[in-house]
Amino acid sequence: MKTLFDSFDLLTKLLTAGIIMDSKLVLSSAQAQTSVATHDSTNVLDFGAADPNTGTGSPLWITVACQTALSGASGTTLQVKVMHATSAAGTYACLFETPVFTNSNFTGTSSIFQAAAGTNLINQPLPAEHRRAIKVSYVIGTTVMASGAWDAYVHQGGA
Numbered sequence: 669m670k671t672l673f674d675s676f677d678l679l680t681k682l683l684t685a686g687i688i689m690d691s692k693l694v695l696s697s698a699q700a701q702t703s704v705a706t707h708d709s710t711n712v713l714d715f716g717a718a719d720p721n722t723g724t725g726s727p728l729w730i731t732v733a734c735q736t737a738l739s740g741a742s743g744t745t746l747q748v749k750v751m752h753a754t755s756a757a758g759t760y761a762c763l764f765e766t767p768v769f770t771n772s773n774f775t776g777t778s779s780i781f782q783a784a785a786g787t788n789l790i791n792q793p794l795p796a797e798h799r800r801a802i803k804v805s806y807v808i809g810t811t812v813m814a815s816g817a818w819d820a821y822v823h824q825g826g827a
Contacts, residue, residue, distance in 0.1 A: 670738040671782060672793055687772060692711075693707035693821055694820070694821045694824065695710065695711050695803060695804050695820040695821060695822070696710050696818055696819055696820040696821075697710065697734075697735075697819055698736075698817045698818075699806075699817060699819070700736075700815075700816060701710055701806055701808065701809070701813070702812050702814070702815070702816075703808065704805045704811065705772060705807075705810055706740040706805050706808075708803055708805050709803045709804040709805070712756045712801050712802065712803045713801065713802045713803070713822055714755075714800060715825075716800070718799075718800055718827060719797065719800070720798070726796045726824055727787075727793035727796065728791050728822050728823070728824055729791065729792065729794065729822065729823050729824065730750055730790060730791075730802075730804075730820065730822050731790060731791045731819075731820065731821055731823065732748050732787065732789045732790040732791075732804060732819070733784050733786060733791075733819050733820075734784065734785050734786060734787040734789065734817075734818050735817045735818055735819045736785050736815070736817045737782065737784055737785050737816060738781070738782065738783040738787075738813060738815070739780065739781060739782050739783075739792055739814045740771075740782075740812065740813040740816075740818030740826075741781065742771050742780060742781065742811075743781075743811040744770075744781035744808070744809075744810060744811045745807075745808070745810050745811075746769045746781075746806065746807065746808055746809075746813070747766055747767070747768045747789055747809070748765065748766045748789045748792065748804060748805070748806055748807075749762050749764075749765040749766075749806075749807065750763045750764050750765070750802065751763060751802070751803050751804070751805050752780060752798055752800075752801060752802050752803075752805075753800065754799050754800055755800060755801060756801040758760060758799075758801065760801075760803065760805075761799075763795065763798055763802070764795075765793075766789055766790060768807075768809070769783070770790070772779040781811075781813070783816070785814075792800070802822070804820045806818070815823065
């Protein structure tokens, strides 16, 4: 299992943004997957309660961002899903998801799939009502990605 300090870039970005982070809140740190498949985040966040209510007052946010530039052929697609389950080892259901990203979402052309480092794929509050465990699934479709890595973390505060 990776810790927050395995990725100095992530720590630097978080501290620069004024976000104090615990390693248990990091779901992916410089996680690079390229094959056509559904890839789960390296870590799972277990809230330790069957139905945690984390949204009253100041909600927790989840951010998924490109740590390094993503690239692939014109047919490459990527969808990011935030999943939840009644236990860390349980059956996960989708809590919310991005649209299916294609090359036109980022570059505006049909010739190549690219997303710049620092691009936020998700940056939104977690719903107040969710199940005990949270993870992120990265769905790469159609064509393998040539390169790229992403970070995913839960934090308190907005953007």
